[in-house]
Amino acid sequence: MATVLEGIGKKTIAHLDYVGSLNIQLWSTLRxxxxxxxxxxxxxxxKESVRQMLEIGVDALPMVALMAVSTGFILAMQxxxxxxxxxxxxxxxxxxxxxxxxxxxxxxxxxxxxxxSGSAFAAEIGTMEVTEEIDALRVMAFEPVEFVLAPKYLAAxxxxxxxSILSNLCGILAGGLFMFFSTRLAPLLYxxxxxxxxxxxxxxxxxxxxxxxxxxxxxxxxxxxxxxxGGPDAVGRSTTSAVVRSTFLVVVADAVFTAIFYxxxxx
Amino acid sequence: MSIISIxxxxxxYDGRRVLDGLNLDIEQGExxxxxxxxxxxxxxxxxxxxxxxxxxxGSITIKGTDxxxxxxxxxxxxxxxxxxxxxxxxxxxxxSVEDNVALTLRExxxxxxxxxxxxxxxxxxxxxxxxxxxxxxxxxxxxxxxRAAVARAxxxxxxxxxxxxxxxxxxxIVAADLDELILLLKEAFQMTVIVVTHELPSAFRIxxxxxxxxxxxxxxVGTKEQIRSSQSPLVRQFLDRVxxxxxxxxxxxxxxxxxxQTQEAFE
Numbered sequence: 001m002a003t004v005l006e007g008i009g010k011k012t013i014a015h016l017d018y019v020g021s022l023n024i025q026l027w028s029t030l031r032x033x034x035x036x037x038x039x040x041x042x043x044x045x046x047k048e049s050v051r052q053m054l055e056i057g058v059d060a061l062p063m064v065a066l067m068a069v070s071t072g073f074i075l076a077m078q079x080x081x082x083x084x085x086x087x088x089x090x091x092x093x094x095x096x097x098x099x100x101x102x103x104x105x106x107x108x109x110x111x112x113x114x115x116x117s118g119s120a121f122a123a124e125i126g127t128m129e130v131t132e133e134i135d136a137l138r139v140m141a142f143e144p145v146e147f148v149l150a151p152k153y154l155a156a157x158x159x160x161x162x163x164s165i166l167s168n169l170c171g172i173l174a175g176g177l178f179m180f181f182s183t184r185l186a187p188l189l190y191x192x193x194x195x196x197x198x199x200x201x202x203x204x205x206x207x208x209x210x211x212x213x214x215x216x217x218x219x220x221x222x223x224x225x226x227x228x229x230g231g232p233d234a235v236g237r238s239t240t241s242a243v244v245r246s247t248f249l250v251v252v253a254d255a256v257f258t259a260i261f262y263x264x265x266x267x
Numbered sequence: 268m269s270i271i272s273i274x275x276x277x278x279x280y281d282g283r284r285v286l287d288g289l290n291l292d293i294e295q296g297e298x299x300x301x302x303x304x305x306x307x308x309x310x311x312x313x314x315x316x317x318x319x320x321x322x323x324x325g326s327i328t329i330k331g332t333d334x335x336x337x338x339x340x341x342x343x344x345x346x347x348x349x350x351x352x353x354x355x356x357x358x359x360x361x362x363s364v365e366d367n368v369a370l371t372l373r374e375x376x377x378x379x380x381x382x383x384x385x386x387x388x389x390x391x392x393x394x395x396x397x398x399x400x401x402x403x404x405x406x407x408x409x410x411x412x413x414r415a416a417v418a419r420a421x422x423x424x425x426x427x428x429x430x431x432x433x434x435x436x437x438x439x440i441v442a443a444d445l446d447e448l449i450l451l452l453k454e455a456f457q458m459t460v461i462v463v464t465h466e467l468p469s470a471f472r473i474x475x476x477x478x479x480x481x482x483x484x485x486x487x488v489g490t491k492e493q494i495r496s497s498q499s500p501l502v503r504q505f506l507d508r509v510x511x512x513x514x515x516x517x518x519x520x521x522x523x524x525x526x527x528q529t530q531e532a533f534e
Contacts, residue, residue, distance in 0.1 A: 044374065132357035139317050139351045140371050141343040 018223075025145065025223055026215070029153050032146035036154045048151040056117045056152075057159030061166065064112050068100070068167040071108055072174025075099055080182060089183055093190060094197040096175030101202040105168035107254055110213035113160055114246040118221035121152055122242035125225025126235035134226070144226070153218045160214035161207050168206065205261050212257060213250050220246040269328075270295040270427065270459050271316065276325035278311055278483075285311050287483040288325070295426075298453055298460040300470045302494075303480035304505065309463045310354075312480070313431055316461065317351055318342050329427070347375060350420030354432040356412040358404035364415050365391065365400030371422045390418040393455075394448060410441035417448065421456075428452065430462040434469045446472045467506065471495075479505065 036045045079095040125148060128134045137144050172194055179185040224242040228234045269292035278286040285308050293299045301309045314320050315327060318334045326333045329345050337345070358367050368387045372378055378386070391397045394414040404412060413433060420428060430449065434442035446469050453460050453473075464470050470477055471491050478488040479502055486501045487494065494502065503509070 042374070127360075131360075132353045132355050133359055135314075135319055136351070136353060136357040136359075138319060139346055139349065141346040141375065 052155030068170035072171035076178035100171035106210040121221030122224040126228035156214040164210040300474035350425035356416040
């Protein structure tokens with residue numbers, strides 16, 4: 001019994017330590033964000049941010065678009081198969097439009113970015129730890145959080161919401177194609193129905209979620225990298241852990257935000 | 268006056284004492300070699316001297332500032348007067364060799380880009396890599412990487428130059444070349460040089476004084492001649508390359524005896 005309690009206690013402390021480290025890292029990064037901004041910050045950090053935006057955002061465009069189109073088709077087809085029985089095919093439009101702007105667009109994007117960039121952050125920083133590059137930064141009087149993490153965080157804060165908007169558009173486009181081929185609904189009419197079914201707050205709640213997801217992905221990926229000790233095998237473990245933990249936390253955060261928006265009447 | 272003064276330095280990891288109350292003064296302009304076997308604590312001592320870790324107790328005063336108790340800003344100020352060449356070179360793999368050298372000049376000085384280019388070329392020329400500035404670190408050999416790391420360490424004209432195992436992983440000729448480079452740099456720039464090594468020929472070639480560590484304590488500190496003539500059993504064992512006879516300890520001897528008996532039984 002004592003061993004079981006001891007185990008639970010150890011796990012609890014480890015999880016609290018992890019959450020505490022994430023919060024400390026987030027606070028340090030927020031304090032360093034001024035140095036990453038264009039015009040007022042350090043131009044080398046801003047250049048690095050732009051490079052990261054291209055990697056996180058532009059390079060992920062095809063993957064996110066394809067995932068959104070596929071999910072849009074799936075959602076439309078699954079919805080239509082049930083709604084057709086009640087003669088309510090036009091609700092497929094609402095389902096796809098509202099489902100994507102509030103939920104699926106940000107979530108799919110976060111999962112794609114977590115797999116691509118979260119793991120890349122962990123691998124890059126983990127390798128820098130193993131090869132003493134992080135130590136070299138410190139002895140050269142650079143703060144690793146400002147030098148390595150802050151540009152990635154700013155890039156994620158900009159790229160992830162942009163990708164979410166693209167994901168929304170692709171998902172809705174897929175719904176339009178399905179409606180055109182299944183009911184001969186004219187594309188222009190489809191987009192008019194889409195605009196009628198969503199309101200600005202749907203888009204805003206989706207974007208709030210994607211900013212939170214970007215924060216989780218950037219910080220979990222980087223923290224996993226900074227915690228690497230040992231050799232290449234530790235880098236591999238940190239990469240896996242970055243994807244697993246960030247995806248898990250993204251889904252949990254999504255549930256929390258959805259509940260908040262639901263109970264505060266924002267949905 | 269000592270440029271570095273270490274007093275009662277105690278370092279512990281998880282309750283295990285790694286450095287046990289060390290005292291050492293390093294004079295301005297001298298080459299101090301920290302000598303000792305694997306795991307004796309010399310790299311740990313070095314990490315504390317360059318401010319990468321804080322000790323359990325004791326002090327390390329560099330140029331009048333106790334780096335174990337000073338603020339991060341003060342530590343960064345001290346760090347700008349220390350150049351470090353890491354064991355693994357720790358060059359930033361995402362930057363070219365010349366960008367590695369230029370990094371601190373760009374970020375810590377207000378020099379014009381043309382002057383920075385000139386300084387970078389000079390630093391690379393000092394270490395014999397003037398024609399290799401455009402290459403990426405992964406395109407360099409082991410010896411060239413260490414030279415590039417020295418060029419980067421020299422970028423801000425430090426008063427203190429630190430080498431962690433400069434000969435590790437290099438063939439005798441390249442290692443000897445690096446020793447000559449260290450002597451040349453010291454003579455040309457009148458720097459204080461600290462070298463961590465376990466290579467005896469290298470230590471006796473470059474040192475003004477040698478501090479020998481064993482199990483977290485200084486066995487002896489003295490000039491090359493004093494070390495050579497030392498009658499301390501630990502110093503003599505190290506200098507005369509006398510094995511610990513680990514294989515003759517009762518537990519291991521018993522294990523081998525039992526293993527051989529088992530093998531005979533199978534035959």
